[in-house]
Amino acid sequence: MSRKDQKWSIRRRLGIQLSVIAALLSIAFYLTVRTVAEQAAADTQDSILAASATSIADALYSERGAIRLELPYSALSMLGTISEDQVFYRVVAKDITLTGYDDLSIPDTSQNQRDVVFETTIYRGVQVRAVAMSRAVSTGNQAQEVTVVVAQTRLGLAATSSRISSTATAVAVGFFLVVTALSLLAAQSAVAPLNRLTQSVTRRGPKDLRPVVTETPRELVPLVDALNSFMGRLRFSLTRSEEFIAEAAHRIRTPLATVRTQAEVLYRQMKQPDNKKSVREIIRAVDESSRSAGQLLDHAMVSLRADQLETREIDLTYLMRDASDRLAPTSDLKDIHLKLDLPSHGCKIMGDLILLQSAVRNILDNSIKYSPEDSSILIRLADDEEYHLMFIDEGRGFESSNPQNLVKRFTRGSNVSDVIGSGLGLTIADEVARAHNGRLEITANKDGPGTCVSLVLPYS
Amino acid sequence: MRFARFTLFLSVFLSSLSMANAFESEQQRTYSAQNAQETLRIISTADIDVFEPIIYAFQRQNPNVNIDYVVASSTELMRAIYEENLPFDLAISSAMDLQTKLANDGFARTYSSEATDTMPGWAKWRNQLFGFTQEPAVLVISEADFLQTPIPTTRDELIELLRNNSEKFDGRVGTYDVRTSGLGYLFATQDSRNTEAFWRLTEVMGRLNTRLYCCSGEMITDVASGKIALAYNVLGSYAASRLHNTAGIVIVPLDDYLSVMLRTAVIPSEANNPEGAGLMIDFLVGLKANTDLSASTGLPPIDKEALQAESAMRPIQFGPGLLVFLDKMRRETFLRSWVNSITQD
CATH class of the missing domain: 3.30.450 (Beta-Lactamase)
Structure with missing residues (x-):
C-alpha cells in the first residue's frame, strides 16, 4: 500500500x-x-x-x-x-x-x-x-x-x-451551509465505530490476542469476525509454538538431570586432576543448559499466562523472602550474601503468584550470576506510591550498553561474554511486570559498583 | 433679494405670434442668480405670485441656479411636454391626471433622493411624480347670503338648500367649467367616483343657471363681491390665501368628503438640467419643514398628520386609475352628461 x-x-x-x-x-x-x-x-x-x-x-x-x-x-x-x-x-x-x-x-x-x-x-x-x-x-x-x-x-x-431571487438565494445558501455542516457531522459519526474499533485494537498489548468484543455496526461485523478469526489462528499458532518450546525444554531438562547426576558420580570416582577438571566442566555446562532450559520454560509459561492472569492476593514480602530462600544454595556456592531489607508491614497486591515468583527468581538468579564471589546482594522492597522490588548487586554493571535493551529477548550485556547465559532472565521479568501493569527498571547502583534491577508494580 | 437680480418678462404669447400649434404660456419670468452657472427651466400651472417666494428661498440655498419660470394652463403644459417635447427641466401642475399620463406614457424621468425616499407612498408615483402640496376642493360662500340660512355641511344638504331656495340662488352659483379647466375636470370626475350626489348636484346647479369659471381666483372674487352666493369645488388653498384681504367670504369644507389635490412635480424626459430639477424637487418635498414659506405661498405641504386630523380629506390616488377620465371616449361621455346636466337647455 x-x-x-x-x-x-x-x-x-x-x-x-x-x-x-x-x-x-x-x-x-x-x-x-x-x-x-x-x-x-x-x-x-x-x-x-x-x-x-x-x-x-x-x-x-x-x-x-x-x-x-x-x-x-x-x-x-x-x-x-x-x-x-x-x-x-x-x-x-x-x-x-x-x-x-x-x-x-x-x-x-x-x-x-x-x-x-x-x-x-x-x-x-x-x-x-x-x-x-x-x-x-x-x-x-x-x-x-x-x-x-x-x-x-x-x-x-x-x-x-x-426579491424572490435574493430570498431564494439566501435560503439556498443557508440550506447548503446547514446541510454541509450536518454532512460533516454525519460523516464523522459514520466513521466513529471504525475509530472506536481501531482504538480498541491499538490499545491492546502486543500479547493480547483475545477476540474483539467492541460493539460494532453490522457493516463492520465481517471485518471484526475476520480479525477475530485471524487472531484466533495466530493465538493458536503462538500457543502451539510456546507449548512446543516448553515441551522441548522439559524434555531436555530431564535427561540433563540424569547426565549431571551421572557426571557427579563419575567426578567423585575420578582421581586424575586433569580428568576431574574435564568432568567438572561437563557438570558446569550441564548446569547452564539446564538453567537455560528452565528459563525457556519460564518464558513460555509467562507468555502463555500473561494474557490470562490467575490473580489472587499476594504478599510481596513473602514473595521476596521465598525467592531469597530458594536461591540461597546457589548464592552460597559463590559465597554471595543475600541481604533482605523488607518493610515490617505486609505489602499485598493482586497478582499471578507463579508469574511473580518466576520474575523475582529470574532477576535474583541473574544478579547472583553476574556478581563476583564473596559479595552481597541487597534485596529491598520499597513502598513509594508503587512497590519497588529492588535487587542491588555489586557486579560489573552494564557499562555503556543501554540497560533497557537488556530486557529484549536473547540480548545480553556487552561485557558478559565470559559468563554463560541465555539472555532471557530479564525478558521474563519485564513481561511479568507488563502483565501486571508495571515495569522493569535497570539502573546503575547509586551507592557503589553494580546494578539495581527494580520490578515496579502498581498498587492493586 | 439683494443678490438675485431678476428681469421680468410679463408676456402673453399668442399662438399667432409664435410658431403654429405651439403651446401658449401666460407668464414668463427669469430669476437670475448671483453667480449663475446653470439654468433651471420650470413650466408650472401655479401663478408667479404664488410661486415666487419658493423660487427666492430656493435660490438662497442654491445661489448658482438661474430660474426661468413659465406659467401655463395644465392643458398647455401637457401640450408643451407631451406633444412638443420642449426641453423644460421641471413641470409643476395641479392636474394630477395629466401629470400621471406624462409619467405613464414615458415622458418623465425617474428621480430619487434621500428627501423623496422619506415621502409617504401615496404622495408619489413611480419615483417620477412627486406631490408636494395637499389642497382640498372646498365650498366658498358669501357671508351676507347665509346670515339667515343654515350653512350646508354635506353635499346632500347643499342639494337640499339649492332646491328649496331656487329663487335666491338662481344665477348665483358658480363652479368650474370642466370643459376648459383641467383642475375642474379632475375635481368633477373624482366627485363622480366618490358620490352619487354629484350628478344630482350638477342637475340642481344646472336648473339654477350656474355660472361657469375657468379659475378658482375668479370664483372667489365673485363670491366676495356678492355676484354669486356660493362657489363649489374651489381650490381651498387659494381661498385660504385670499381670506386675509377679502371680506365676506367663508370657506366651508364639506363633511362627507373633501377631494384633495396633490400639486405634483415631474422631470420631463427632455430635461436639460435634471440635476437642478432634482434639487428643486428635494426643496419642494421639504416644504413642510419651512412653515414660513408655506404660509407666504398659501400652499399646504404634504402632511400626514393634517390628513388624519381631518378625516373627510380624501387625497386623490395616484395610479393608472387617473388615466381613465383622460380616455377620449370616457371624456366625451362625461362632458356630454355634464353639459346636459349643467346647461339644461
Missing part, C-alpha cells in the same frame, strides 16, 4: 460527496423556487390583465349604430394595485382604434382559438405584457368584432422576481 493510498479518507470522501449533493439540492431548490415564484407572479399579472380587459370588454355598448366604451375606473386602477407599472390599452373595431393608444400592437388572436391571448412585447422601448380579448358587440342588426388590448410594463414583476 503506497503512502498516497493511506491518505484516502472515508470521512473526507463522505463529507465531500454529501456536500456536493447538498450543493446540487440547493441549486435545484433555488431554481425551483425561482421558477415557481416567478411563474406565480407572472400568472398574477396575467390574471389581473385579463380581469382588466374583461371589465373593459363588458363596458362596451353600442349607441345609434356606433360602438362606445365607458372605460371603467377599476379597469385601470386595478392594474395599479400591485405595482407602479405603466399601463396602456387600446380598443379596436375593424382596424379602427376607438380609443386608447393607437400605436399599441395587437397580439394575434386569429392563431389561437381561445378568446384571451397573452403576449410579451416591446412598446415605447419597454417590455410589456399584453392581453388581447375579442368581443362581439351588436350594433343594431349586426354584430361587430371588437378587440380590447391591455398592456402593462413588467417592472413590478422584475422587482418581485429579484
Whole structure:
C-alpha cells in the first residue's frame, strides 16, 4: 500500500460527496423556487390583465349604430394595485382604434382559438405584457368584432422576481451551509465505530490476542469476525509454538538431570586432576543448559499466562523472602550474601503468584550470576506510591550498553561474554511486570559498583 | 433679494405670434442668480405670485441656479411636454391626471433622493411624480347670503338648500367649467367616483343657471363681491390665501368628503438640467419643514398628520386609475352628461 493510498479518507470522501449533493439540492431548490415564484407572479399579472380587459370588454355598448366604451375606473386602477407599472390599452373595431393608444400592437388572436391571448412585447422601448380579448358587440342588426388590448410594463414583476431571487438565494445558501455542516457531522459519526474499533485494537498489548468484543455496526461485523478469526489462528499458532518450546525444554531438562547426576558420580570416582577438571566442566555446562532450559520454560509459561492472569492476593514480602530462600544454595556456592531489607508491614497486591515468583527468581538468579564471589546482594522492597522490588548487586554493571535493551529477548550485556547465559532472565521479568501493569527498571547502583534491577508494580 | 437680480418678462404669447400649434404660456419670468452657472427651466400651472417666494428661498440655498419660470394652463403644459417635447427641466401642475399620463406614457424621468425616499407612498408615483402640496376642493360662500340660512355641511344638504331656495340662488352659483379647466375636470370626475350626489348636484346647479369659471381666483372674487352666493369645488388653498384681504367670504369644507389635490412635480424626459430639477424637487418635498414659506405661498405641504386630523380629506390616488377620465371616449361621455346636466337647455 503506497503512502498516497493511506491518505484516502472515508470521512473526507463522505463529507465531500454529501456536500456536493447538498450543493446540487440547493441549486435545484433555488431554481425551483425561482421558477415557481416567478411563474406565480407572472400568472398574477396575467390574471389581473385579463380581469382588466374583461371589465373593459363588458363596458362596451353600442349607441345609434356606433360602438362606445365607458372605460371603467377599476379597469385601470386595478392594474395599479400591485405595482407602479405603466399601463396602456387600446380598443379596436375593424382596424379602427376607438380609443386608447393607437400605436399599441395587437397580439394575434386569429392563431389561437381561445378568446384571451397573452403576449410579451416591446412598446415605447419597454417590455410589456399584453392581453388581447375579442368581443362581439351588436350594433343594431349586426354584430361587430371588437378587440380590447391591455398592456402593462413588467417592472413590478422584475422587482418581485429579484426579491424572490435574493430570498431564494439566501435560503439556498443557508440550506447548503446547514446541510454541509450536518454532512460533516454525519460523516464523522459514520466513521466513529471504525475509530472506536481501531482504538480498541491499538490499545491492546502486543500479547493480547483475545477476540474483539467492541460493539460494532453490522457493516463492520465481517471485518471484526475476520480479525477475530485471524487472531484466533495466530493465538493458536503462538500457543502451539510456546507449548512446543516448553515441551522441548522439559524434555531436555530431564535427561540433563540424569547426565549431571551421572557426571557427579563419575567426578567423585575420578582421581586424575586433569580428568576431574574435564568432568567438572561437563557438570558446569550441564548446569547452564539446564538453567537455560528452565528459563525457556519460564518464558513460555509467562507468555502463555500473561494474557490470562490467575490473580489472587499476594504478599510481596513473602514473595521476596521465598525467592531469597530458594536461591540461597546457589548464592552460597559463590559465597554471595543475600541481604533482605523488607518493610515490617505486609505489602499485598493482586497478582499471578507463579508469574511473580518466576520474575523475582529470574532477576535474583541473574544478579547472583553476574556478581563476583564473596559479595552481597541487597534485596529491598520499597513502598513509594508503587512497590519497588529492588535487587542491588555489586557486579560489573552494564557499562555503556543501554540497560533497557537488556530486557529484549536473547540480548545480553556487552561485557558478559565470559559468563554463560541465555539472555532471557530479564525478558521474563519485564513481561511479568507488563502483565501486571508495571515495569522493569535497570539502573546503575547509586551507592557503589553494580546494578539495581527494580520490578515496579502498581498498587492493586 | 439683494443678490438675485431678476428681469421680468410679463408676456402673453399668442399662438399667432409664435410658431403654429405651439403651446401658449401666460407668464414668463427669469430669476437670475448671483453667480449663475446653470439654468433651471420650470413650466408650472401655479401663478408667479404664488410661486415666487419658493423660487427666492430656493435660490438662497442654491445661489448658482438661474430660474426661468413659465406659467401655463395644465392643458398647455401637457401640450408643451407631451406633444412638443420642449426641453423644460421641471413641470409643476395641479392636474394630477395629466401629470400621471406624462409619467405613464414615458415622458418623465425617474428621480430619487434621500428627501423623496422619506415621502409617504401615496404622495408619489413611480419615483417620477412627486406631490408636494395637499389642497382640498372646498365650498366658498358669501357671508351676507347665509346670515339667515343654515350653512350646508354635506353635499346632500347643499342639494337640499339649492332646491328649496331656487329663487335666491338662481344665477348665483358658480363652479368650474370642466370643459376648459383641467383642475375642474379632475375635481368633477373624482366627485363622480366618490358620490352619487354629484350628478344630482350638477342637475340642481344646472336648473339654477350656474355660472361657469375657468379659475378658482375668479370664483372667489365673485363670491366676495356678492355676484354669486356660493362657489363649489374651489381650490381651498387659494381661498385660504385670499381670506386675509377679502371680506365676506367663508370657506366651508364639506363633511362627507373633501377631494384633495396633490400639486405634483415631474422631470420631463427632455430635461436639460435634471440635476437642478432634482434639487428643486428635494426643496419642494421639504416644504413642510419651512412653515414660513408655506404660509407666504398659501400652499399646504404634504402632511400626514393634517390628513388624519381631518378625516373627510380624501387625497386623490395616484395610479393608472387617473388615466381613465383622460380616455377620449370616457371624456366625451362625461362632458356630454355634464353639459346636459349643467346647461339644461
